[in-house]
Amino acid sequence: MRVGVLGTGIVGKTLAAALVGRGHHVMLGTRDVRRKMEEKAEEGSVSYRRWASTNKKVRLGTFAEAAAHGELLMNATAGHASVEVLSKIRPADLRDKILIDIANALGEWGEGPMELFVANTDSLAERIQRAQPGVRVVKALNTVTAHIMVNPKGLAGGDHDLFVAGNDPDARERVVRFLREEFGWKTVIDLGDLTAARGLEMLIMLWLKLWGVFGTADFNYKIVR
Amino acid sequence: MRVGVLGTGIVGKTLAAALVGRGHHVMLGTRDVRRKMEEKAEEGSVSYRRWASTNKKVRLGTFAEAAAHGELLMNATAGHASVEVLSKIRPADLRDKILIDIANALGEWGEGPMELFVANTDSLAERIQRAQPGVRVVKALNTVTAHIMVNPKGLAGGDHDLFVAGNDPDARERVVRFLREEFGWKTVIDLGDLTAARGLEMLIMLWLKLWGVFGTADFNYKIVR
Numbered sequence: 434m435r436v437g438v439l440g441t442g443i444v445g446k447t448l449a450a451a452l453v454g455r456g457h458h459v460m461l462g463t464r465d466v467r468r469k470m471e472e473k474a475e476e477g478s479v480s481y482r483r484w485a486s487t488n489k490k491v492r493l494g495t496f497a498e499a500a501a502h503g504e505l506l507m508n509a510t511a512g513h514a515s516v517e518v519l520s521k522i523r524p525a526d527l528r529d530k531i532l533i534d535i536a537n538a539l540g541e542w543g544e545g546p547m548e549l550f551v552a553n554t555d556s557l558a559e560r561i562q563r564a565q566p567g568v569r570v571v572k573a574l575n576t577v578t579a580h581i582m583v584n585p586k587g588l589a590g591g592d593h594d595l596f597v598a599g600n601d602p603d604a605r606e607r608v609v610r611f612l613r614e615e616f617g618w619k620t621v622i623d624l625g626d627l628t629a630a631r632g633l634e635m636l637i638m639l640w641l642k643l644w645g646v647f648g649t650a651d652f653n654y655k656i657v658r
Numbered sequence: 659m660r661v662g663v664l665g666t667g668i669v670g671k672t673l674a675a676a677l678v679g680r681g682h683h684v685m686l687g688t689r690d691v692r693r694k695m696e697e698k699a700e701e702g703s704v705s706y707r708r709w710a711s712t713n714k715k716v717r718l719g720t721f722a723e724a725a726a727h728g729e730l731l732m733n734a735t736a737g738h739a740s741v742e743v744l745s746k747i748r749p750a751d752l753r754d755k756i757l758i759d760i761a762n763a764l765g766e767w768g769e770g771p772m773e774l775f776v777a778n779t780d781s782l783a784e785r786i787q788r789a790q791p792g793v794r795v796v797k798a799l800n801t802v803t804a805h806i807m808v809n810p811k812g813l814a815g816g817d818h819d820l821f822v823a824g825n826d827p828d829a830r831e832r833v834v835r836f837l838r839e840e841f842g843w844k845t846v847i848d849l850g851d852l853t854a855a856r857g858l859e860m861l862i863m864l865w866l867k868l869w870g871v872f873g874t875a876d877f878n879y880k881i882v883r
Contacts (some may be wrong), residue, residue: 546779552860553777593882598867624867632864635777639857642823642849643881655880656868657818 437462437503439496439518441469444535444579445509446484446491451583453490455615460492462499464518469493500526505533505611506568512536512557513550516564527568531604533611534558534630535574535582537637547641549634558630562600571599571608572630573621576640578650583616585653593653594620598629622656662687662728664721664743666694669760669804670734671709671716676808678715680840685717687724689743694718725751730758730836731793737761737782738775741789752793756829758836759783759855760799760807762862772866774859783855787825796824796833797855798846801865803875808841810878818878819845823854847881 436452438445439462449459463469470493474480485493492502500506500522510518515536519527538549538557551557558572573595574582585591595618599605605623612618624633636654644650661677663670664687674684688694695718699705710718717727725731725747735743740761744752763774763782776782783797798820799807810816820843824830830848837843849858861879869875 548779553863554771554773589882596864622868622871624864624871629864629867632860632867635857635860635863638778638860639821639849639854642854642857643847646847646849647883649883652881652883655882656877657814657880658872658874658877 434458435502435504436460436507437499437501437505438507438509439499440509440511441481441493442509442511444582445507446488447579447583448507448509449491450488451616453488457615458492458502459490460494460499460502462494462496464496466493466495496521497523497526500530504530506530508532508534508536508561510536511541512538513540515557516560519561519565519568522565524565524567527565530568531607532561532565532568532570533574533608534561534570534572537575538634539637547638549638552635553631556627556630556634558598558634559627562627569599569601569604570627571597571601571604572627572633573597573608573612576633576636577653581651581653585616585618588651588653591617591619593655594622596622596624596629596633598624598627598633600627620655659683660727660729661685661732662724662726662730663732663734664724665734665736666706666718667734667736669807670732671713672804672808673732673734674716675713676841678713682840683717683727684715685719685724685727687719687721687743689721691718691720721746722748722751729755731755732758732760733786734760736766737763738765740782741785744786744790744793747790749790749792752790755793756832757786757790757793757795758799758833759786759795759797762800763859764862772863774863777860778856781852781855781859783823783859784852787852794824794826794829795852796822796826796829797852797858798822798833798837801858801861802878806876806878810841810843813876813878816842816844818880819847821847821849821854821858823849823852823858825852845880
């Protein structure tokens, strides 16, 4: 399948590497391809150029090109930039496609105390859906750290849960199947329409506290029944 | 131990019954004792008078009397009323006591779409703590339905988690011990100061969706590591 992944952070790169490993054709989308290829490494990380040299099957394009490329789209941009990034894409390249929205409604890191820029009565996923009514937004994967997204079995044998929410039942069903078949998720709970993205996005506030207490992002939720 | 439980809803009554069963001396606090004793049963429930006739060891008093009675206090009032209820209590009857805050920041049922009246940058628990600086607020138990609060082993043998948050480390530690010893909670995760109540209170939005999907409140979260 052709997949367009918007965003070249750790989430985008982790998804892209996993998907090409499964035989998919992936294009990562970024704001400025040349700048991305010339970008210096951030502390504790490698430059995009260096990462790309060991992930040769992953193509790099603009956000618009990655969206045009993908039959399936994934939003792995920073939440505060997501709506603006999607506005750069031609509506025809979004129409009827599924967009798995992984972003969280956090501002830029280090800008004062942690807070969501949308919560409670609305969500980032709903904002994206309103801004791009032609795409089928499915909220998923925003509740776990990147390497667990693509390898749930690496944590406790995969005995923990994921959630989906979106207004199109067919899109939710396809995403559930995709997550099971491509990444090995055992339990994906369908929460119904996109208002459920509010609860899923607000989870990040508990997640950040747990991260602080455990000193690691290697954890996930399981709903015990 | 003498425990004052504020609120005579299903949560307050469930806690009271469990605690007297463990040999504690419990007073439930209500707005108007006479009115509560004369109240008719709500649909699908029994009247307070009838409940009290089978729970004779549970005393009933005003909010102020229940607070004066308790060495340990529990807030089981409706979230939208909690700050006002606590304002009826003499500061001397709160000073240095632990108040386990179980309330969620929900408005009255049936009043339009579900939303929290405080979220994200503040929480009900923090509002209570600011309004009553003498009491030691510990957020706990608001993430599960009433009968699981007092009998976690009744769900999957108790293999699921609870959380505490509060500004006083000694109070958090005492509440963790209390929850383990009195109700049998196996894992209680200490999230640190009361800002963590934001994430715990925002969990209700996911909880309500899960409740809708499962058709039962008999579930809880487990943090898988």
